Amino acid sequence: xxxxxxxxxxxxxxxxxxxxxxxxxxxxxxxxxxxxxxxxxxxxxxxxxxxxxxxxxxxxxxxxxxxxxxxxxxxxxxxxxxxxxxxxxxxxxxxxxxxxxxxxxxxxxxxxxxxxxxxxxxxxxxxxxxxxxxxxxxxxxxxxxxxxxxxxxxxxxxxxxxxxxxxxxxxxxxxxxxxxxxxxxxxxxxxxxxxxxxxxxxxxxxxxxxxxxxxxxxxxxxxxxxxxxxxxxxxxxxxxxxxxxxxxxxxxxxxxxxxxxxxxxxxxxxxxxxxxx
Amino acid sequence: xxxxxxxxxxxxxxxxxxxxxxxxxxxxxxxxxxxxxxxxxxxxxxxxxxxxxxxxxxxxxxxxxxxxxxxxxxxxxxxxxxxxxxxxxxxxxxxxxxxxxxxxxxxxxxxxxxxxxxxxxxxxxxxxxxxxxxxxxxxxxxxxxxxxxxxxxxxxxxxxxxxxxxxxxxxxxxxxxxxxxxxxxxxxxxxxxxxxxxxxxxxxxxxxxxxxxxxxxxxxxxxxxxxxxxxxxxxxxxxxxxxxxxxxxxxxxxxxxxxxxxxxxxxxxxxxxxxxxxxxxxxxxxxxxxxxxxxxxxxxxxxxxxxxxx
Numbered sequence: 001x002x003x004x005x006x007x008x009x010x011x012x013x014x015x016x017x018x019x020x021x022x023x024x025x026x027x028x029x030x031x032x033x034x035x036x037x038x039x040x041x042x043x044x045x046x047x048x049x050x051x052x053x054x055x056x057x058x059x060x061x062x063x064x065x066x067x068x069x070x071x072x073x074x075x076x077x078x079x080x081x082x083x084x085x086x087x088x089x090x091x092x093x094x095x096x097x098x099x100x101x102x103x104x105x106x107x108x109x110x111x112x113x114x115x116x117x118x119x120x121x122x123x124x125x126x127x128x129x130x131x132x133x134x135x136x137x138x139x140x141x142x143x144x145x146x147x148x149x150x151x152x153x154x155x156x157x158x159x160x161x162x163x164x165x166x167x168x169x170x171x172x173x174x175x176x177x178x179x180x181x182x183x184x185x186x187x188x189x190x191x192x193x194x195x196x197x198x199x200x201x202x203x204x205x206x207x208x209x210x211x212x213x214x215x216x217x218x219x220x221x222x223x224x225x226x227x228x229x230x231x232x233x234x235x236x237x238x239x240x241x242x243x244x245x246x247x248x249x250x251x252x253x254x255x256x257x258x259x260x261x262x263x264x265x266x267x268x269x270x271x272x273x274x275x276x277x
Numbered sequence: 278x279x280x281x282x283x284x285x286x287x288x289x290x291x292x293x294x295x296x297x298x299x300x301x302x303x304x305x306x307x308x309x310x311x312x313x314x315x316x317x318x319x320x321x322x323x324x325x326x327x328x329x330x331x332x333x334x335x336x337x338x339x340x341x342x343x344x345x346x347x348x349x350x351x352x353x354x355x356x357x358x359x360x361x362x363x364x365x366x367x368x369x370x371x372x373x374x375x376x377x378x379x380x381x382x383x384x385x386x387x388x389x390x391x392x393x394x395x396x397x398x399x400x401x402x403x404x405x406x407x408x409x410x411x412x413x414x415x416x417x418x419x420x421x422x423x424x425x426x427x428x429x430x431x432x433x434x435x436x437x438x439x440x441x442x443x444x445x446x447x448x449x450x451x452x453x454x455x456x457x458x459x460x461x462x463x464x465x466x467x468x469x470x471x472x473x474x475x476x477x478x479x480x481x482x483x484x485x486x487x488x489x490x491x492x493x494x495x496x497x498x499x500x501x502x503x504x505x506x507x508x509x510x511x512x513x514x515x516x517x518x519x520x521x522x523x524x525x526x527x528x529x530x531x532x533x534x535x536x537x538x539x540x541x542x543x544x545x546x547x548x549x550x551x552x553x554x555x556x557x558x559x560x561x562x563x564x565x566x567x568x569x570x571x572x573x574x575x576x577x578x579x580x581x582x583x584x585x586x587x
Contacts, residue, residue, distance in 0.1 A: 009396070016393070016398065022463070023406055023409060026421065027408070029420070030420045043429070082318070086318055087315060090314070093307075093308045093312045096308070099308070110319070110324075118568040119526075120552075120568065121568060122323070122327070125325075125326035125330045127558075129326060148318065151319060179304045179307075180304050208413070209412075209416075210413075211413065211415040211526075216553060230415070231527075231530070234422060234531050241423060245423065248416050248420060259407075259408065259411040263404060267472060270410075270468065270471070271472070271513070
């Protein structure tokens with residue numbers, strides 16, 4: 001289709017402009033609110049003297065937020081490592097080899113099912129399991145849960161990247177005397193490294209954004225994650241809008257950075273590798 | 278592309294007499310060894326919990342001084358389900374939420390995709406348009422709570438400029454549902470837009486050429502060429518969106534937590550309330566199973582749809 005001319009062209013630009021504004025304004029508003037003191041927020045002024053008080057309150061002495069932040073980073077990293085590595089290994093095996101009794105197809109089907117399942121259907125039994133293992137309100141318990149949640153994603157996503165590799169690559173390495181593992185480690189992994197990075201970043205964002213399991217499996221700042229702590233601000237009787245906005249801003253910025261990094265693989269990630277762009 | 282293994286890798290090929298027994302064994306069972314970590318994690322962390330969920334749905338749980346006490350309850354939970362007006366009510370709320378959110382975000386997403394596809398668009402614009410869906414739903418909920426705030430939220434201030442009295446967006450029973458639907462639409466229009474745009478870009482050129490030669494209007498081209506060709510993508514997008522809206526929880530709990538009253542209490546929120554507010558874990562487990570069944574039915578429905586159009 002060619003570029004439309006005249007009125008149509010300007011209409012199109014205006015519509016896109018409105019869409020961009022509607023997308024960005026809520027983000028800008030929360031970032032702006034995070035720089036306001038309480039009085040300015042209540043007056044709803046657009047022009048004001050910016051202050052970092054909310055950020056100081058959030059990350060200063062006596063606040064639990066530094067702890068929430070550290071918990072989130074640790075749990076997310078563990079889950080990312082667990083799900084990406086075990087996912088990549090399994091995906092390679094599933095792409096490259098045949099399995100008896102259609103094990104591979106059942107496995108992929110099960111992974112898809114887990115991905116579709118309502119998360120609360122996993123959260124309820126997980127609550128009992130974690131209690132039973134004395135992992136309730138620990139970061140390890142949460143990291144295990146997030147690994148489980150992200151494993152289907154890791155396998156399906158990596159599977160689509162392994163699928164893209166030319167058939168004969170590791171064969172050639174085998175002929176050169178490589179073991180299967182040698183071929184995987186020295187030939188396949190370097191080639192699929194960008195895909196591995198994209199999968200890890202997606203997994204990171206998914207775990208970072210997760211709320212329900214954090215809510216159910218933790219109860220004190222010992223293991224509570226950033227989004228759970230942040231949402232508690234909104235449920236207090238006297239809502240501190242400034243600090244809430246500051247928390248949301250800090251929480252969202254890393255996601256934006258990561259989103260820019262995986263832009264190219266966005267569609268593949270969103271559809272579990274079903275659609276490649 | 279010729280590939281050569283690095284020299285240090287193949288120091289002892291597997292058929293070499295000095296190759297160790299272990300490495301030969303590992304090489305033979307390579308595919309299972311690779312699968313093992315994932316398969317073990319999967320069994321421990323998904324198969325077992327879902328079996329436990331099944332078992333829980335036939336049990337009752339009580340919190341006592343000694344911790345959580347469970348007892349086998351047979352079909353007790355099923356009986357509760359059959360006489361639970363709260364469940365039916367939450368299903369209705371879910372239906373309203375899902376229908377509203379999926380329809381609106383689809384239409385808007387399609388319009389956006391057509392707009393972006395219809396001419397040259399700066400890459401930065403494409404990127405900006407997909408930002409909302411990367412952000413945690415919980416953060417989206419908090420952002421919009423601020424925007425909807427009746428006293429100093431920007432929305433009411435904007436309306437105030439035209440002399441419209443402040444509106445309690447999230448606290449009025451009739452308004453709360455449309456308000457939360459709007460937030461879901463704001464976040465997920467991006468998803469529809471991105472996938473539909475990708476779909477548009479992979480369509481073949483010839484049918485459009487033919488339509489142009491035949492003198493079809495833009496609307497006719499859209500209605501009789503674009504839409505039918507795009508149908509497989511459309512079904513896929515609707516499938517993902519329906520399942521995700523059905524599972525929505527985070528943003529709803531921070532926006533209304535099901536209120537006012539139970540005006541926005543969708544199934545997710547109801548299951549959470551039953552399980553972790555009233556601590557009826559057994560009944561909650563049964564409700565969660567029902568939610569899983571509903572998702573399977575949705576997926577099956579769309580799967581048929583995909584086969585029908587493909």
